[in-house]
Amino acid sequence: MTAAPSACGAPADATPAAAGTARTETPVSSASPVAGVAETQVSLRIPLPASAGSHPAGCDRLSYLRYRxxxxxxxxxxxxxxxxxxxxILEGAGAFDSVARNTVRAAADRGEHIEFWALDRRSNCLEDNTGIATGSVSRAVGYYYEGRRIDGRAFDGFLTSDQVGWLGEVGLEQTVRDQYDLLTAELPDQRLRKEKVLCGGHSLGGVLTGVFSTWDFDGDSATKADAGYNQCAGYFALDTTIAVNLDDLNGGSGTLDGGLLPRGTVPGTxxxxxxxxxGLRSGALPRFLALPAVINPEIMNLLAISGLAARTAPDALSTLRNALPANDNIxxxxRTMFSKNAAVFLSGRPTIRDFRLTNEAVLGAFMDDNSAPLSFIQTSVGLFDGGRLADKDFPVSNDVQGSPALFGTEPKAIPDEPDGPLYTWRGFDRVGAPDDPVHRSADGTPFTTAAKEVSDIGELARSLSEQPLDLTEDYFPTKLVTDLALVDDARIARHMAHPEGPTARPVITFVAGDGILADRVPADRNPVVLPGYQHLDVLTAAPVQNDGSRERIATLLSAFGKRP
Incomplete structure (x- = not known):
């Protein structure tokens, strides 16, 4: 059997794609501490239908990260x-890097060889990661903000909705079809797929898996070999449920808007x-999810730049505060992410530029559960250190119980000495150590404890900036969410011809104990509840936890579906 050539010209270690499908497989080098795991980037040419309209040639390819x-x-x-x-939502394949490596390694330690495929949605073809891929913060900033070229290429700017008309056609049908086409190309034997493939996802990915399980892919509901559930031997849910609507993720609201995302992010349906x-076709509605600030392509890219800085120079004084332009979006x-209270937000003083922070501390400010205001980007990676901290009472006061689905569950902290000491980052495995000063809230409660910390900020930084398919999704298609809110419409429902799909196979469900489902753990799904985990921790948790135990998702997921 001859493998398809990889992008670098070496033989690819993979099953060849279906005849006539252009396929590449490129080795990915990584500084991950998890040994014995090989990673490649796989790309297949699976064109969009003509009905999608004009689109970049690169968007006729589907890609995934393959771990084995x-x-x-x-x-x-x-x-x-x-x-x-x-x-x-707003995630790319790189988000799965840690959980994929941990799970493959856990299986190998038991003598089994499993693979983990992290899918990248088609919309990620619109991202320009050229600057991040250099591995240099200064070159990345120069590329995105100073007009500097890299290998002759110039950055064309962050796209606007009017530039991506075709994305208004990329919704639920295209997304599940993409997964089916990729699976059938890579594993042509349907019986093998039904015996060996475990389908799942994180957050919205659990709902997409549920819909996939019901889908009829050949247009004839009487034939079952093509049914979504017959492509899978089982399902796994990472801080989500295998469902066909958004209710579990949003407390029955049926929309991400006002639940998982700030109100106004998703158009009403x-x-x-x-x-x-x-509205999507005319451009009256935005074709990808974006707000004027906080959630938009530029900010998603800025997270990757922050990850790059934290990966390459974690303890150095951050230069991003001076290197980045002072545009309204940034x-x-x-100010939203780093304001002590509403007064500071409104006055604009002090700003993050007035504090001396290491690169890791900047990343922690944006994504740690004791700092980041929005739950869907929260991880438990440690706490600020090196100076006095105060309660962060914006956008929600620590004295007010907010929505776990939107704001998270943990008290928020913020540096309190502008132009003062160098604020560093105390990693997850150093919280509670003998030298920990135990920073406390105004009521005397520690902002965090060792039991609440599970992820390594260095690995988070690596997932954001090292992967060829990155952690974020800059151009998330609006139609994917609006379709999910309208699954009862006949034009969608007619494809969901196998309602038995979500319960047709065994399921393993993991719920972050402090994540978006913290106040409504789906007991009927018999979930594995993970104390101290936040929404992203189910993807980023360290292989060895603070108590010395192996990470539980890797242990249980690696054994799930094992045949006797």
């Missing part, structure tokens, strides 16, 4: 199992499918 045991079989079909993961689709975002 270094000493395991080279052909995916020979693996013991293949886990295929759909990312959540009350007027129905026809009006919503007309200034409003940093």
């Amino acid at each position: 045991s270094s000493d395991g079989p080279t052909a995916s079909a020979d693996a013991d199992r293949v886990l295929v993961a759909q990312p959540g 009350d007027l129905g499918y026809t009006v919503v689709q007309a 200034e409003t975002t940093t």
